Amino acid sequence: MGRTLPTASMLIQQEEQSFARFRRALRRSDQVALDDLFAAARQHLAAAQYAAHALPFEVLLLAMLLEEHKEVMRLRQQLDELPDASRNG
Amino acid sequence: MDEILTGWLLDVYREETSLTLWLLDDDGQRRRLTHPFPAAFYAAGPANQLRALWRWLSEQEIQVHLSRMERKDVFQGIVTVLAVEVVHAPQLDALFRRAVETYPDLTYYDGDISISLRYAARFGVFPLARCQVVVNAERVKTITALNTPWELEPAPVPLRILSIEPDRDPAQACPRHLVIRYDRIRYILPLEPARAFLISLRSTLERYDPDLILTDWGDTWLLPCLLKLSKEYNLPLPLNRAETQGVIEHQARTYFSYGQIVYKGSQVQLRGRMHIDRRNAMMWSDYGLEGVLEMARVTALPIQDAARLSPGTGISSMQFVTALRANILIPWHKHQAEQPKTALELIHTDMGGLVYQPTIGLHKDIGGIDFVSMYPGIMVRFNISPEVPRSKAGDLTPATGEPGKVPSMGIVPQTLAPLLEKRIAFKTALGNLHPKDCRREVYKARASAEKWLLVTCFGYLGYKNARFGAIESHEAVTAYGREALLRAKEAAEDLDFSILHMYVDGLWVQKPGCSTPEDFQALLAEVSERTSLPIALDGIYRWVVFLPSRVDERIPVPNRYFGVFQDGSIKVRGIEARRHDTPPFIAETQMKILAILAKAADADRLPDFLPEARQYIGQRLDELAKGRVPLAELLVSQRLSRELTEYSSPSPAARAVWQMQAEGKQIHPGQQVRFLYTRGEPGVHAWDGTESTDISMVDSNRYKTLLMRAVGTIIRPIEQHFEIMPQHSNYVLFPNQKAGPVKELGGQMPLATFLDLRGRLVQLH
Numbered sequence: 001m002g003r004t005l006p007t008a009s010m011l012i013q014q015e016e017q018s019f020a021r022f023r024r025a026l027r028r029s030d031q032v033a034l035d036d037l038f039a040a041a042r043q044h045l046a047a048a049q050y051a052a053h054a055l056p057f058e059v060l061l062l063a064m065l066l067e068e069h070k071e072v073m074r075l076r077q078q079l080d081e082l083p084d085a086s087r088n089g
Numbered sequence: 090m091d092e093i094l095t096g097w098l099l100d101v102y103r104e105e106t107s108l109t110l111w112l113l114d115d116d117g118q119r120r121r122l123t124h125p126f127p128a129a130f131y132a133a134g135p136a137n138q139l140r141a142l143w144r145w146l147s148e149q150e151i152q153v154h155l156s157r158m159e160r161k162d163v164f165q166g167i168v169t170v171l172a173v174e175v176v177h178a179p180q181l182d183a184l185f186r187r188a189v190e191t192y193p194d195l196t197y198y199d200g201d202i203s204i205s206l207r208y209a210a211r212f213g214v215f216p217l218a219r220c221q222v223v224v225n226a227e228r229v230k231t232i233t234a235l236n237t238p239w240e241l242e243p244a245p246v247p248l249r250i251l252s253i254e255p256d257r258d259p260a261q262a263c264p265r266h267l268v269i270r271y272d273r274i275r276y277i278l279p280l281e282p283a284r285a286f287l288i289s290l291r292s293t294l295e296r297y298d299p300d301l302i303l304t305d306w307g308d309t310w311l312l313p314c315l316l317k318l319s320k321e322y323n324l325p326l327p328l329n330r331a332e333t334q335g336v337i338e339h340q341a342r343t344y345f346s347y348g349q350i351v352y353k354g355s356q357v358q359l360r361g362r363m364h365i366d367r368r369n370a371m372m373w374s375d376y377g378l379e380g381v382l383e384m385a386r387v388t389a390l391p392i393q394d395a396a397r398l399s400p401g402t403g404i405s406s407m408q409f410v411t412a413l414r415a416n417i418l419i420p421w422h423k424h425q426a427e428q429p430k431t432a433l434e435l436i437h438t439d440m441g442g443l444v445y446q447p448t449i450g451l452h453k454d455i456g457g458i459d460f461v462s463m464y465p466g467i468m469v470r471f472n473i474s475p476e477v478p479r480s481k482a483g484d485l486t487p488a489t490g491e492p493g494k495v496p497s498m499g500i501v502p503q504t505l506a507p508l509l510e511k512r513i514a515f516k517t518a519l520g521n522l523h524p525k526d527c528r529r530e531v532y533k534a535r536a537s538a539e540k541w542l543l544v545t546c547f548g549y550l551g552y553k554n555a556r557f558g559a560i561e562s563h564e565a566v567t568a569y570g571r572e573a574l575l576r577a578k579e580a581a582e583d584l585d586f587s588i589l590h591m592y593v594d595g596l597w598v599q600k601p602g603c604s605t606p607e608d609f610q611a612l613l614a615e616v617s618e619r620t621s622l623p624i625a626l627d628g629i630y631r632w633v634v635f636l637p638s639r640v641d642e643r644i645p646v647p648n649r650y651f652g653v654f655q656d657g658s659i660k661v662r663g664i665e666a667r668r669h670d671t672p673p674f675i676a677e678t679q680m681k682i683l684a685i686l687a688k689a690a691d692a693d694r695l696p697d698f699l700p701e702a703r704q705y706i707g708q709r710l711d712e713l714a715k716g717r718v719p720l721a722e723l724l725v726s727q728r729l730s731r732e733l734t735e736y737s738s739p740s741p742a743a744r745a746v747w748q749m750q751a752e753g754k755q756i757h758p759g760q761q762v763r764f765l766y767t768r769g770e771p772g773v774h775a776w777d778g779t780e781s782t783d784i785s786m787v788d789s790n791r792y793k794t795l796l797m798r799a800v801g802t803i804i805r806p807i808e809q810h811f812e813i814m815p816q817h818s819n820y821v822l823f824p825n826q827k828a829g830p831v832k833e834l835g836g837q838m839p840l841a842t843f844l845d846l847r848g849r850l851v852q853l854h
Contacts, residue, residue, distance in 0.1 A: 005439045039643045046445040046591070050571060052436045 008049040011056040012041055040067035091230065094120065094222045097246045098214055099300060100363060100391055103179040103204045104333065110208075110229070111330075111361060112222060113246065113300065121331060121361065122222065124229035128178035128207045130185050131160060131170040131418060134195040139171045142192050151184045152176040162198070162418045163476040163500060163557060164425045170198065170418070178204055189421075198418035202409050209389035210413035216385040216392050217246050238386040239507050241514055242528075251299035259310040260754075260777050267311075271297050287324045290315070294327045300362060301392075302328070303378070307366040308397075312336070312357040330361025343759045352759030358393045370396040372541060379534035387508060387539065401555070404504075404546045408557050411504040419556055425475075427553075427560050438564040442593030443571050446645040447635035451810040452589055453692040454604045455597050455652070457627040457660075458613065460573060461516070462509055462540075463594035464547040466622050467569040468562075469506045473550075474499020475559035500557055505546060512539040513623070570594065573620040580615040590635060592647055597633065604629060604655075628654040632692035634806045636664070651803065653687045665799040672792070674722040678709045679799045686807070696811050699804070706800050713792055716784040723792060724763045724776055731758050741766070745775035766791045 006014065016038050023034055041048075044063040053059045096114035103109070107125040114120055132142055146153055154174040162168045173188075175181040185200040209215050212232050219235040236243055251271045255264030266279045269290075280286050304311050312328070316336060319326045328336055339356040354369050367373050370381060385395035388403040389410050395403070412419050430438070460466065467473065477499040498506070515536035522529055549555040551563030570593065577596055581588055586598040603609060609626050616624045633652030638644040649663030661667055661683070666676040685702045689695045712718050727742040733750070736743045745764035746756045754777070756762060763776035766788040774782045808814070 005436065036643075039641065042644050043446055046443045049440055050443060050575075052440065054433060054436060 008045045008056075009042070011048070012038065012045070012060060015057055015060055037064045037067075040064050043067060090225070092224050094224060095235070096120075096220065096222075098216060098218045098220050100216070100361075100393075101205050101208050102360065102391065106177040106179055108178060108204060108208060109331065109360075110232075112220065113248075117247070119298070119300070119330065119361075120224075120227070122224055122227050122229050124208075124232065126178050126208065126211060127154075127174050127176050128181050128204070128211075129172055129174040130181060130188075130200045131172050131198040132188070132192070132195045133162075133168050133170045133198070138192060138195055142188065142195065143171060145191060146173060146184075146188070149184065149187075151180045153184070160198070160416060160418050161476075162420070163474075164420070164423075164559075168418070178207060197421040199413070200421040202413070202419060203406075205391050205394075206389055206406055206409050207413065210410045215387075215389045216395070217243070217382060218386075219244065238389075239511050241511070241518065241532075243386075248301050249297060249299045250301045250303055251293070251297055252303045253307070253311060254305040255311060258777075259306050269293060271299065283318055284322055284324070287318060287322055287326065291324065291326050298330075302359065302362060302364045304364065304366050306368050307364055308356045308369040309341075309354040309366070311366075312364065313338070313355070316357075328362070328364075329359050334360045336360070341757075343757050352757050353397075356397055363392050365393065365396045371398055372537070375541075376534040376537040379531050380538040383535040383538040384542070387511075387542065401545050401549050401552070403542050404549055405555065407504045407508070407542070408500060411500055412557075415500070415503070417500055423554065423556055423558075425553075425559065438568065440571070441567055443574050443591060444593060444647045445588075445591040446647060447590035447597070447650065449635050449637045449645045449806075451632055451634050451692065451695075451806055452597075452599060452630075453632050455589060455599050455630040455633045456586075456603065456609045456612075457630060457633075458577075458596050458598065458609065458616070458624055459627045460577075460594040460620075461513060461623040461625050462543050463570055463573070463622065464566050465505050465509050465543040467566050467573070468546070468550070469502045469509055470622060471565075471569055472499055472502050473562050473565050473569075474501040474503075475557055475562050476500065477562075479561065479565050501546070501550065501562070505543065508539055508542060512536050512543065515539070516625075573622055576619045577616045577624070580619050581612055584612050584615060586612060589633075590647070590650075595627070597630075628656075628658075628660075630660075631655055631689075632695070634803075636802065636806065651683060653683075653689075657687055659683050659687055664802050665795075670725055670727045671799070672723045672725055672795070674709075674713075674718050675792070675796050675799050677722075678706070678796060679803060681705060682800065682803050686803070695807055696813065699807070699813070702804065706804075709796065710793065713789055713796065716787070716789070720765060720782070720784065720787070723765055723787060725766065726761050726763045729756055729758050729760055729762050741773045744771045745773045747771075748773070748775040749777065 019034075023031055026034060038060075041060045041063040044066070048056065048059045048063060051059050094112060094114045096112045099111040099113055099119075101108055101110045104123070107123040110122050110124055112120045112122055132139060143155055146155060153176065156172045156174075158170060158172050159167050160170050160172075173184075175184055181204075182201075185197070189197060189200070212234070214220055214232060214234045215238050218238075220232055221235055222232045223230040249271070251269070253270075254268050256266050256268065256277075257264050264280060266277050267290075269276055269278050271293075278286060278289055315326060315328070318324075337356075337358040337360070339358070341353060341355040343352050354366075356369065357364060357366075365378070365381065372380065376383075381396045382392065384390070384398065384403060385392040388395060388398070388406045390398060390403065390406050409419055411417075473479075515532045519529060519532050519536070522532070547563070547566060550558050550566065551560050552558045553560070574591060574594065574596070578588060578591060581596060581598050584600075586600045586603075588596060588598055590597040598609075598612070600608075606626055606629065609629070613624055613626060630652040631654065633650055635645060636649040636651075638646045646663075651659070651661040651664055653659055659680070661680075664679065665671045666679040666683075668676075682702045682705065685705060686695060686698050689698050725741070727740070729742055729746060733739075733743055733746055739747070741764065742762045745762050748771075749756055749762075765774045765776065765782065765786075766772060767774045767782065767786045768788045772788070774786065
């Protein structure tokens, strides 16, 4: 069946491909981190589709940031759960 | 003298000048009646051309009544038309064709509607309707339906059904005998000697005089073969009950539908009796004869057509009947293009349903809730139809239920409403019936036939060649759908449920302490209130596993899961067992493993059943290694998607077709190809129409890989959840990745739950 517009998942793929040169020039360790960011963006395909934003990359960046912030929240919680002594020492 | 008959309408079809109908009357007589009735088509256009058409029509031999009238066109509003009423409906087709040839520039309506649908619309009858008929010398004076297609349980029709099936698939080898069954009789009829065979079959047809002949491969092999033999031996077979017409044969064809190449074999239709080929009937495996009869009842298509209808024909027919009854014009060729949109409008409207990524892993006590027939429900509830004006996509105010200034229901919802109501009634009745009630199967088949009509209706709304299709209506349906799903999500979150997955019209929700249907009632009521659409609890899963992508384990994919309901029944989507190309041996192994795991009373007991599952896997691997699996169980069945010459690198299916062609057998795109994986080149062995192969040729390693992959889909997520080391090294699905175990934290309601970047489940308290 024909489709007029690409889906959110196709858009992410296109964006990822458009950064192929950027990715190639990164160190191997940085490439892994970059791939993680794109995988993170893929957690929010439905929201990205529903947003129907004219500039999909902005939505991708926000989705990556969202996952990063969740990671920060998780780490902060772990830190709060540590006994005071170990935190200072 | 007039005679009043009551009975069931079996079939209607056209003869030279009148319509023939077959009535099964209450005395058990099969009556062939004729019914002359008029039918009309319409033309619109410039006045001078219409006048010319008027003059031309009045000079034709075919008897017509001409008049000028105003009629409603769904897309143009009220138009002035020349109404051409043909006195004898069967002559309309010929006259219409000639009119179009002579005056091709006019806009025509109602020109290509089949006579059976016109008849159904005019007299309110339908196949298998209870009718009262007043006849005089076998001519119908009046006909009245005593019931409607919407009755849940119409009185059973005492049809005489004769079943004929060859002893083997004629595509594989020449059958040697036929199995004949009727009432409680079953006998075997050898095909040779042909003369004796024909005489015997003829006597069965004469003696039993069946209404319905049910065959296997009757369209493609049996009936053409019988016709040929009967001609060769000059022994007429009473396949038809009526002698006035021959058997109707249609050629095979391949077409493209719903993104798939479809092959339709040739067809043979009878007159006075009906013929259904189980192998060529749509959805036979899904709903059987009961579903076919239901399809005929609700669509008003003759039973022989209903059995073979292509997707969309049924729902279009229903719309035609609605339109004919409501005096709405049915465009012959639709000229309606999409309304212009800005790029931003397009981005906002051109979307499907919302598809979320599920939370990967094993989950306990999950409620699966679904909107009931969501898209048809939206069309009916919000009156979505091409002729009903809608506000711009931006000001969409869903779920208010106010159709605005629209005076009446549009043609699409008007057609759908009774169908939807009937399906919901069946679903409700099924929920209340005892599991062993004999009505269950019948209800299920009928509900399934209705489901297919409802599903197709949404697709047809967006199909530019559908007579009552408009892409704007199609987009409006999905927009309402997205809004409803989001409102359901908000309702669930407001009631402290966490959401594991959402898929177009369904949600999977979880809340600690919620494990009985009553626990979900408040949520259902709230969603219903906020969306004004019916929503139901599909069931409560003891446990469910959402699976990640095959390519990247970090990425969850929608609609790939398996789970066990509280009653022990299993639901699977997207896994190997559901795929049509999975060999039966592998599908069966996968389902059996699930059946073993389904014995666990709750998710925490799952590890207790892993040893039994592993033992079973070992046993299946052993069968495979020792060549004890019947070859038919290892068959891969794939659809040939294009012509052989179009393959740049031939798929296994294409290679199998090469082999079949070498044996002189033709396969068309859309047809199924069955083959085995074999060792060496070319790696496959075509199953149909080639010499049989022996078990030693089978590529058991390839089957082992396929088997272990299917096994891994089920076992691995469970082992991961309970942090059990894998016992089978072969089912490492993602060789490049090491994903950590997905661990669920119990206890109080978390503030937030999500998977982190490494696939770990994180809950914030």
